[in-house]
Amino acid sequence: MIEVKNIIKSFDGRVVLNNISAIFEDGKTNLIIGRSGSGKTVLIKDIIGLIRPDSGEILYDGRDLISMSKKELNKLRREMGMLFQGSALFDSMTVLENVMFPLDMFSNASAAERRKRAQFCLDRVNLSDAEDLYPSEISGGMMKRAAIARAIALNPKYLFCDEPNSGLDPKTSLLIDDLIHDITVEYNMTTVINTHDMNSVMNIGDNIIFIREGVKEWQGNKEEVITSRNKALNDFIFASDLAKKVREVEEKESKHG
Amino acid sequence: MGEYVLLMKKSITFPDRWSMFFKQLIKEIYKLGVDSLWIVIIISAFIGTVIAIQISLNISSPLIPKFTIGYTTREIILLEFSSSIMCLILAGKVGSNIASEIGTMRVTEQIDAMEIMGVNSANFLILPKIIGMMVFIPVLVIFSMFIGILGGIAASYSTSTGMTPASFEFGLQFYFTQFYVWYSIIKSIVYAFLISSIASYFGYNVKGGALEVGKASTNAVVMSSIMILLADVILTHIMLT
């Protein structure tokens, strides 16, 4: 469980995160949703310690990241996996070398065991065929899967994903969402996902935090998100025509029934 | 300047994993050093030839002995060309390569990806480049000296310049000071550090996108060239006067 308390972050006097508090639970896909520029990436980078908030607490199962020493932080980081928006695969290494990298750096297992573990992770994301290809030689969806395999190589307790669907077609997006959700449940990880994709919200929104202009507007799950009366949330969710139509139909049905 | 010192402090520490460090080191020596061999050979051969021809054309007075041509060519190559001028050229090739590689890794979040794993990204990426360059640039410099002088000897076979191979070779051996070779090698080690660390600094601190990576690599080349020239003056003052 990750608990975020009263996070405030500003850049050059402009407040980007305004007093955000939230709880992200184990074995669940916790979504941070909101428009582009609402502060999702900044929040996730605060949580993982890539950016330091101006004030607030970030508790990993009770351990406060902000007051940690460099050494403690590095230890905690070995329990984290992160899927970056652009995958962030190392482009000078093959897919397999990418997945082996965290193992090579931190695992004390033998070379053969490290390789086996990396191959297992690649197999888990259905990417065994692409082992020897370089990131520039594979599609966006495959890059995301390779990045997931790398993120889970060290068996993390916490998984973070920044816009896992950006740049993917709807079908591939669903596959990636399902993969992240399955892995989360399988390994009982605390997964935090940034997204503005409504398909993801409806598909894997176990716990949803909606932020608008740096303020937490609403929290709930995928069932509650549709019936919510929060104006800003409604504007965000029903921004697409399809979503509007679905809602109209549902309202009609509930009147008739 | 303060940021540069901080980055170097972060980079120059013991690696997390020696095996990974050596793997990177070999990669860097190949990519930055061995791949620069051809450019060093071509430039040194041509410049060595041209220096010899120009000196012979300028020293036409019968009062100056012909072996002066070989002597002067050697001094120019050993003292200045093979170290300082060669490193200015390498600053362009290797410096822009380093800055754009690290800069691209920065803007595509590859560096963040390392940091989040708990890897000291500066140490992992920058230290092998610095050590690799400091090891291999002196090798390139020695290569350049040999090839440059061979270029000069080649020129001495041309009849139109008024040189003879015998007088040229006599000049090459005349008053040879071994220390000048060491002086050049020491200079090149300092330049190697300047090129790799300055280029890494510009790459590591890129903010933005591809455009900024391009700008950073240009700035890296300009800044490391200026620093090489400055270091040249200072080191010459310390070692030769």
Ligand SMILES: Nc1ncnc2c1ncn2[C@@H]1O[C@H](COP(=O)(O)OP(=O)(O)O)[C@@H](O)[C@H]1O
């Ligand atoms: N390093 C930074 N320096 C200054 N402003 C930043 C920085 N990072 C993000 N911002 C600003 O913070 C706001 C939120 O950005 P971000 O978290 O990336 O939004 P998103 O919700 O799309 O991920 C944006 O207005 C952005 O310009």
Ligand SMILES: [Mg+2]
């Ligand atoms: Mg974002």
